[in-house]
Amino acid sequence: MKDVASAAGVALKTVSRVVNGEPGVRPATADRVRAAIDRLGYSRNESARVLRRGRTSTVGLVIEDVADPFYAGLGRAVESVAAAHDCLLLSASSSEDPARERELVRAFCARRVDGLIVVPAGADHSYLRPELDAGTPAVFVDRPPGPGLDVDTVLADNAGGAALATRHLLAHGHRRIAFLGDQPTIFTAARRLHGYRAALGRLYDERLVSMRAPTLDSVREALDRMLALDRPPTALFTGNGRLTVTALRVLAGRPAALVGFDDFELADLLRPAVTVVAQDPARMGRVAAELLFRRLSGDDGPAEHPVLPVALVLRGSGELPP
Amino acid sequence: MKDVASAAGVALKTVSRVVNGEPGVRPATADRVRAAIDRLGYSRNESARVLRRGRTSTVGLVIEDVADPFYAGLGRAVESVAAAHDCLLLSASSSEDPARERELVRAFCARRVDGLIVVPAGADHSYLRPELDAGTPAVFVDRPPGPGLDVDTVLADNAGGAALATRHLLAHGHRRIAFLGDQPTIFTAARRLHGYRAALGRLYDERLVSMRAPTLDSVREALDRMLALDRPPTALFTGNGRLTVTALRVLAGRPAALVGFDDFELADLLRPAVTVVAQDPARMGRVAAELLFRRLSGDDGPAEHPVLPVALVLRGSGELPP
DNA sequence: ACAGTGGTTGACAACGTTGTCCGGCACTGC
DNA sequence: GCAGTGCCGGACAACGTTGTCAACCACTGT
Structure with missing residues (x-):
C-alpha cells in the first residue's frame, strides 16, 4: 500500500480510503490511485486489516x-x-x-x-x-x-426418525426387526437406538442389535449372527447412510425388507429401491x-x-x- | 500476550519465546508463563503473527x-x-x-x-x-x-480414458455408440469427446453426440432424440459421473449397454452393475x-x-x- | 479583506506479534 | 578481585492496515 501511495503521489491513508470506498476522495485522485493499484497488482493484506479491525x-x-x-x-x-x-x-x-x-x-x-x-x-x-x-x-x-x-x-429428530422407521416396518407386519447402528458413543447412533427401542416396546430383543463402526466385516458378521438365530430378523433398520450402503453390499442384491436412516444418491435406482428416513x-x-x-x-x-x-x-x- | 506477560511478571518477548518454544528461557520462568497462559485462556493471534512472519x-x-x-x-x-x-x-x-x-x-x-x-x-x-x-x-x-x-x-488422462471406454464398447460388438458429455467449454468434456471421436474413427456420427449440462431434461431429450434415429445407438458412453447417474435415472432400470466416465458409489450394486472409467x-x-x-x-x-x-x-x- | 465553511488530504498512533540487539547476572579461571 | 563467558531477560522497531485528528485548500458571505 505504501508503494501504491508513492506511485500515485498521495498519502498512505488516501490509498486506504480508496481501497475501502470511503468518501472524501476527489474522483481524479481516486482514479490515479486505482491506476497505481492495477499497475502494481496490489491487493490488500487482510492479516493487517484483521489485526486492526478485529x-x-x-x-x-x-x-x-x-x-x-x-x-x-x-x-x-x-x-x-x-x-x-x-x-x-x-x-x-x-x-x-x-x-x-x-x-x-x-x-x-x-x-x-x-x-x-x-x-x-x-x-x-x-x-x-x-x-x-x-x-x-x-x-x-x-x-x-x-x-x-x-x-x-x-x-x-433422531429418535423420532428411528421410531418412524421402526413403526413403518411393524405396520408392514414385521415383528423381528434388526438394528445396525454406529458405535453407541456417537450421539446420533444412541438416539436412533433409543427411538428404535421405544417403538418396539416389548418386541425389543438385544440379540437383534449391533452397534459397531460401519465396516464391511463388522456388518457381515452382525448379519450372519442374527440370521443364524432361532427366530431371525425379517427386516433390517440401518442407523446411518454408511451402514445402509454397507449392509446392501453384504446382502449383495438379495432383497430384504430394509429401511435406512439417511437418504443417499441412487437409493431410488436400486432394486428394490431403498426406503429411508431422510434428513436434510x-x-x-x-x-x-x-x-x-x-x-x-x-x-x-x-x-x-x-x-x-x-x-x-x-x-x-x-x-x-x- | 501483554496481559500474560504482566500476569507472569515477565517481559512480552519472554512470553513469545515460551509460546514458540524458543530456547533461552529458564524452565521455572517458562512454567510461570504457561500457568498464566492457561489461567487467562490466552491464544496467540495468528493474524499478527502472519503480519510479522509472512x-x-x-x-x-x-x-x-x-x-x-x-x-x-x-x-x-x-x-x-x-x-x-x-x-x-x-x-x-x-x-x-x-x-x-x-x-x-x-x-x-x-x-x-x-x-x-x-x-x-x-x-x-x-x-x-x-x-x-x-x-x-x-x-x-x-x-x-x-x-x-x-x-x-x-x-x-481424459482422452485416453474416453478412448478406452469407446474401444471397450466397440470390442463388445457395438457400432452405434452414443456420447453424452458436459458442455464443450469444459476442458474435460472436450477432451473426452476427443478421445471418443478418435476411437470411433469413421464410425463417428455427430447425431449420436450431445454436449449439454447434465440436467434430467437435457439428458432425457438427448436420449429420446437419439433413440428415434433410423439407426439408433446400441450403447451409451456418459462423459462424467453426474451424467451417468442422470442417464441411469432416465433409463429407469431398462438395462442398456453403458460405460460411464468417473466411478461412483453403488455403481457395483445396480443391476446391471455399471462399468466405468475410474479416475482417482x-x-x-x-x-x-x-x-x-x-x-x-x-x-x-x-x-x-x-x-x-x-x-x-x-x-x-x-x-x-x- | 477576512472569518467561516466544507471538502480533501496527510501525519501519526495503534493493533499483537516476532527479530534484533543489548544489558545484567552468575560463574569460571586467573 | 577482575576480565571472560554463557545464559537469560527485556527494550524497541517493524510488519501493513485503519481510526483519529489536524491541516490545508478553495470558496462564500459579509
Missing part, C-alpha cells in the same frame, strides 16, 4: 469428514450462507477424533475466525469456554456439545449457519436448540412383507 | 462444488496433505462461474494463503499473474489454466497438494504437468451385447 470475515467448520456426502452437503450449505455474508470458510475433518477436533478448533481460533460451526467428535468441550467468553460464537450441529456447555445446537443435511447446514450469523450480528439471546424434522421416503424396500 | 500456514482450494463427490474426495486428499504440513484449508465452490472463481482467488490471496489449488471454471487466468509473481504458488487440477500461463497442472480423485488431490508443498518448500523448477492414469472397471453394463 474481524476476519472467515468462519470455521469442523466436521467428521469433508468427503462424506452427508457432511459435504452440510458444508456446502454453510458455505452458501457464509458467501452471502461475504465470508470464507475454513473447513477441516476431525475424523471422529476428539483430539484432532480440539486441535482444529484451536487452530481456527488462533486464526481468529469470527465464528465456529462444529460437528463434535468428543464429549468434552470445556476447552471452548475461553473462546466463547472472548466472543467467538459457536454452533454445534448434528450432535450436542458435552455437558456444562449451553450453546446453540442444531439437531435432527443442506437445511441443517443452513440453519446452523444462519444461527451463527445472527449471533455475529449481535443477537445474544439464550442458546437455541432447533430440532429438524425427518421424513420417511417410501421406495419399496421398506414395504416388503416378512 | 506465512499463514493456510492454503486455498477453489473447486466447482464442495458437495460433488468427485471434488469432495479431491478436497479431502488436499486437506490430508495440508494437515501433514500443519496447514489449514480454505475451500470454496466456484459453481462453474468464472467471475466467482476469480473473486474467490482474490479473497484467498488477500488473506495471504501460502498457496492455491484451483479447479478452474474460467478460461482466462491472467489475473493470477501478480500473485504468482509475488510468490504465491498455484496448482491447477483437473483442468488447465487459460493460455499464457504455464503453472503446475495435474490432469487425468483422492490421488489427484494428493498429487496436486504435494506439488504445491514442494513449491512452498522452495522448488522452483519448471512447471510440471503430471497426467494421472484412469482405469476401466468392468462390472457388467459395459459388457452387454448390442
Whole structure:
C-alpha cells in the first residue's frame, strides 16, 4: 500500500480510503490511485486489516469428514450462507477424533475466525469456554456439545426418525426387526437406538442389535449372527447412510425388507429401491449457519436448540412383507 | 500476550519465546508463563503473527462444488496433505462461474494463503499473474489454466480414458455408440469427446453426440432424440459421473449397454452393475497438494504437468451385447 | 479583506506479534 | 578481585492496515 501511495503521489491513508470506498476522495485522485493499484497488482493484506479491525470475515467448520456426502452437503450449505455474508470458510475433518477436533478448533481460533460451526467428535468441550467468553460464537450441529456447555445446537429428530422407521416396518407386519447402528458413543447412533427401542416396546430383543463402526466385516458378521438365530430378523433398520450402503453390499442384491436412516444418491435406482428416513443435511447446514450469523450480528439471546424434522421416503424396500 | 506477560511478571518477548518454544528461557520462568497462559485462556493471534512472519500456514482450494463427490474426495486428499504440513484449508465452490472463481482467488490471496489449488471454471487466468509473481504458488487440477500461463497442472488422462471406454464398447460388438458429455467449454468434456471421436474413427456420427449440462431434461431429450434415429445407438458412453447417474435415472432400470466416465458409489450394486472409467480423485488431490508443498518448500523448477492414469472397471453394463 | 465553511488530504498512533540487539547476572579461571 | 563467558531477560522497531485528528485548500458571505 505504501508503494501504491508513492506511485500515485498521495498519502498512505488516501490509498486506504480508496481501497475501502470511503468518501472524501476527489474522483481524479481516486482514479490515479486505482491506476497505481492495477499497475502494481496490489491487493490488500487482510492479516493487517484483521489485526486492526478485529474481524476476519472467515468462519470455521469442523466436521467428521469433508468427503462424506452427508457432511459435504452440510458444508456446502454453510458455505452458501457464509458467501452471502461475504465470508470464507475454513473447513477441516476431525475424523471422529476428539483430539484432532480440539486441535482444529484451536487452530481456527488462533486464526481468529469470527465464528465456529462444529460437528463434535468428543464429549468434552470445556476447552471452548475461553473462546466463547472472548466472543467467538459457536454452533454445534448434528450432535450436542458435552455437558456444562449451553450453546446453540442444531439437531435432527433422531429418535423420532428411528421410531418412524421402526413403526413403518411393524405396520408392514414385521415383528423381528434388526438394528445396525454406529458405535453407541456417537450421539446420533444412541438416539436412533433409543427411538428404535421405544417403538418396539416389548418386541425389543438385544440379540437383534449391533452397534459397531460401519465396516464391511463388522456388518457381515452382525448379519450372519442374527440370521443364524432361532427366530431371525425379517427386516433390517440401518442407523446411518454408511451402514445402509454397507449392509446392501453384504446382502449383495438379495432383497430384504430394509429401511435406512439417511437418504443417499441412487437409493431410488436400486432394486428394490431403498426406503429411508431422510434428513436434510443442506437445511441443517443452513440453519446452523444462519444461527451463527445472527449471533455475529449481535443477537445474544439464550442458546437455541432447533430440532429438524425427518421424513420417511417410501421406495419399496421398506414395504416388503416378512 | 501483554496481559500474560504482566500476569507472569515477565517481559512480552519472554512470553513469545515460551509460546514458540524458543530456547533461552529458564524452565521455572517458562512454567510461570504457561500457568498464566492457561489461567487467562490466552491464544496467540495468528493474524499478527502472519503480519510479522509472512506465512499463514493456510492454503486455498477453489473447486466447482464442495458437495460433488468427485471434488469432495479431491478436497479431502488436499486437506490430508495440508494437515501433514500443519496447514489449514480454505475451500470454496466456484459453481462453474468464472467471475466467482476469480473473486474467490482474490479473497484467498488477500488473506495471504501460502498457496492455491484451483479447479478452474474460467478460461482466462491472467489475473493470477501478480500473485504468482509475488510468490504465491498455484496448482491447477483437473483442468488447465487459460493460455499464457504455464503453472503446475495435474490432469487425468481424459482422452485416453474416453478412448478406452469407446474401444471397450466397440470390442463388445457395438457400432452405434452414443456420447453424452458436459458442455464443450469444459476442458474435460472436450477432451473426452476427443478421445471418443478418435476411437470411433469413421464410425463417428455427430447425431449420436450431445454436449449439454447434465440436467434430467437435457439428458432425457438427448436420449429420446437419439433413440428415434433410423439407426439408433446400441450403447451409451456418459462423459462424467453426474451424467451417468442422470442417464441411469432416465433409463429407469431398462438395462442398456453403458460405460460411464468417473466411478461412483453403488455403481457395483445396480443391476446391471455399471462399468466405468475410474479416475482417482483422492490421488489427484494428493498429487496436486504435494506439488504445491514442494513449491512452498522452495522448488522452483519448471512447471510440471503430471497426467494421472484412469482405469476401466468392468462390472457388467459395459459388457452387454448390442 | 477576512472569518467561516466544507471538502480533501496527510501525519501519526495503534493493533499483537516476532527479530534484533543489548544489558545484567552468575560463574569460571586467573 | 577482575576480565571472560554463557545464559537469560527485556527494550524497541517493524510488519501493513485503519481510526483519529489536524491541516490545508478553495470558496462564500459579509
